[in-house]
Amino acid sequence: xxxxxxxxxxxxxxxxxxxxxxxxxxxxxxxxxxxxxxxxxxxxxxxxxxxxxxxxxxxxxxxxxxxxxxxxxxxxxxxxxxxxxxxxxxxxxxxxxxxxxxxxxxxxxxxxxxxxxxxxxxxxxxxxxxxxxxxxxxxxxxxxxxxxxxxxxxxxxxxxxxxxxxxxxxxxxxxxxxxxxxxxxxxxxxxxxxxxxxxxxxxxxxxxxxxxxxxxxxxxxxxxxxxxxxxxxxxxxxxxxxxxxxxxxxxxxxxxxxxxxxxxxxxxxxxxxxxxxxxxxxxxxxxxxxxxxxxxxxxxxxxxxxxxxxxxxxxxxxxxxxxxxxxxxxxxxxxxxxxxxxxxxxxxxxxxxxxxxxxxxxxxxxxxxxxxxxxxxxxxxxxxxxxxxxxxxxxxxxxxxxxxxxxxxxxxxxxxxxxxxxxxxxxxxxxxxxxxx
Numbered sequence: 001x002x003x004x005x006x007x008x009x010x011x012x013x014x015x016x017x018x019x020x021x022x023x024x025x026x027x028x029x030x031x032x033x034x035x036x037x038x039x040x041x042x043x044x045x046x047x048x049x050x051x052x053x054x055x056x057x058x059x060x061x062x063x064x065x066x067x068x069x070x071x072x073x074x075x076x077x078x079x080x081x082x083x084x085x086x087x088x089x090x091x092x093x094x095x096x097x098x099x100x101x102x103x104x105x106x107x108x109x110x111x112x113x114x115x116x117x118x119x120x121x122x123x124x125x126x127x128x129x130x131x132x133x134x135x136x137x138x139x140x141x142x143x144x145x146x147x148x149x150x151x152x153x154x155x156x157x158x159x160x161x162x163x164x165x166x167x168x169x170x171x172x173x174x175x176x177x178x179x180x181x182x183x184x185x186x187x188x189x190x191x192x193x194x195x196x197x198x199x200x201x202x203x204x205x206x207x208x209x210x211x212x213x214x215x216x217x218x219x220x221x222x223x224x225x226x227x228x229x230x231x232x233x234x235x236x237x238x239x240x241x242x243x244x245x246x247x248x249x250x251x252x253x254x255x256x257x258x259x260x261x262x263x264x265x266x267x268x269x270x271x272x273x274x275x276x277x278x279x280x281x282x283x284x285x286x287x288x289x290x291x292x293x294x295x296x297x298x299x300x301x302x303x304x305x306x307x308x309x310x311x312x313x314x315x316x317x318x319x320x321x322x323x324x325x326x327x328x329x330x331x332x333x334x335x336x337x338x339x340x341x342x343x344x345x346x347x348x349x350x351x352x353x354x355x356x357x358x359x360x361x362x363x364x365x366x367x368x369x370x371x372x373x374x375x376x377x378x379x380x381x382x383x384x385x386x387x388x389x390x391x392x393x394x395x396x397x398x399x400x401x402x403x404x405x406x407x408x409x410x411x412x413x414x415x416x417x418x419x420x421x422x423x424x425x426x427x428x429x430x431x432x433x434x435x436x437x
Contacts, residue, residue, distance in 0.1 A: 002017070005062045005067060022060070023040060023041035034080060035077075035080075036080065036084075040073070043057060043058070048077065049078070049080055053075040054117075055119075057096070057118075058072065070094040070098075070099055072091070073090075073091055074089040074147075087136075095118060112155065115154075119151050125148045126145045126176065126179035128183055130144070131183050138187075139202075142206065149174070152176070160220075164224065174214060177211065180210055182387045183384055183385065185241050185388075186386035186387075218231075230402065232400070233400075234400045237393070239396060240361065240395060240396055244332075244361055244363075246333075246358075246362060246364060246368075247365045249372065250374050252316075257280070260373055267372065270372045277293065277298075284368050286369060287363070288352075288390055292312055294309055313338065320333045321335065321336055325362075327378070330361075333362070334394070337357060338354060357391070357393070357394070358391040363388050400416075400436075402436075406437065407435070416436070417431060419434075419437060
C-alpha cells in the first residue's frame with residue numbers, strides 16, 4: 001500500500017507521490033528437492049514447484065509502533081530452474097484484521113473468517129490478468145480459479161446454515177462461470193483468432209464441466225432448504241466468442257467527432273490525455289457508451305443541448321449502424337440505443353447518451369475503453385480474454401430458473417427486484433417491473 005502517512009520532503013516537487021510500504025521477501029531455493037523456503041515478513045512457507053501456499057498474512061508498517069496495514073497473499077512457486085519464478089497474488093485486505101470496510105455489518109467479515117478461514121476479498125478473485133499476460137498458462141489459471149471456487153463453496157455452506165436458522169432472503173454469487181468463460185472461449189470457438197486445436201482438446205469442455213458443477217451445487221441448495229422456499233438460479237447475461245475489437249474513439253476521430261491535441265502521438269496516451277476537448281463533439285465512455293461533449297454539462301462542452309445535440313446523435317447512430325468490417329463484410333454494431341430507450345429514473349442523466357449494441361463477436365478495444373485513441377480502428381482479439389458479453393443483449397441473454405411456475409413469458413432483469421420484494425409483501429413505488437411468479 002502507498003504510505004499516505006509520510007509527509008513530502010522539503011525539496012519535493014509538485015508530482016511527489018508517497019512511497020509504497022513494503023515487507024521483505026526472502027527465498028531460499030533447494031533445487032535438489034524442487035522446493036523453496038519463502039520468508040515473507042514474519043511468516044515462513046515451504047513450497048514445492050507447482051504448489052500454492054495457504055493465505056500468508058503480511059503486515060505493512062506505516063507509522064512505527066502506531067499504524068500497521070494488514071493484508072494477505074498467496075504464493076505460487078512456478079519454477080526453480082532454469083529461472084526462479086515465484087508468483088505472489090495481489091495483496092488482499094485481511095478479513096481477520098480488516099483495515100477497510102469489507103462487510104455490512106463490519107464484524108460480518110471477521111465472523112465468516114472465523115468459520116472458514118481467510119478468503120479472497122479483492123473484487124475479481126480469479127486472477128485473469130496473470131493468464132492474460134502469460135504469467136499463468138491455462139492449467140495454472142484453472143488451478144487458481146479452483147481455489148476460489150472451493151472457498152466459495154465453504155461460504156455457501158455457512159449461508160445455507162444461516163438461512164435454515166433465520167429464513168429471510170439470501171443471495172449468493174459464484175464468479176467461476178463468468179471469469180472462466182472469459183478466459184476459455186478461445187478453446188470453444190474454431191473461428192476465434194486464438195483457437196488452438198490442442199488447447200481445445202484439453203480445455204474445450206471446461207466451461208461445460210463448471211456448469212455441471214454449478215448444477216450440482218444448485219441441487220445441494222434445493223435439498224438443504226425448506227420445501228416452500230423460493231429458489232432462483234439466474235445470470236444477468238450470457239456469453240459469446242469475442243473475435244474482433246472496434247476502437248470507438250478512433251471511429252469518432254476518423255469521422256470528425258473527436259480531435260486530438262497531437263496527431264503525431266495518436267495512440268500513445270490513455271485517460272483522454274491526448275483529446276482536444278475544445279474541438280471534440282463526442283467521446284467514448286467505458287465498454288459500450290458514447291457521450292456528447294455537451295455545453296453546460298461537460299467541463300469543456302462544445303455542443304449546444306437540444307436540436308444541435310440531437311442532430312449529432314442521429315449522425316453518430318446512422319454512421320455506426322452502417323459500419324462494416326472490411327475483413328468479413330459484417331456489420332460491427334447491430335443497433336445503437338439512446339439512453340432513454342434503456343434507462344429511467346433520476347439517475348438516468350449520468351448514463352452515456354448512446355449505448356452500442358455490438359454485433360456477434362465484436363466489442364470495444366481495451367485502449368479505447370481506457371480513454372485512448374489508437375491508430376487501428378478494427379483488429380483481431382489477440383488476448384486470452386476471449387469470451388465476452390459486451391454485445392447487444394439480444395445475442396447474450398441471461399438465464400432464469402426457479403422452482404415455481406412463471407406467469408411472465410419473457411421476464412426481464414428489472415422484473416426480479418419487484419418479484420423478490422413481493423415475496424415479502426412489499427410493493428415498491430416507482431420501480432419498473434412485473435411479478436414473475
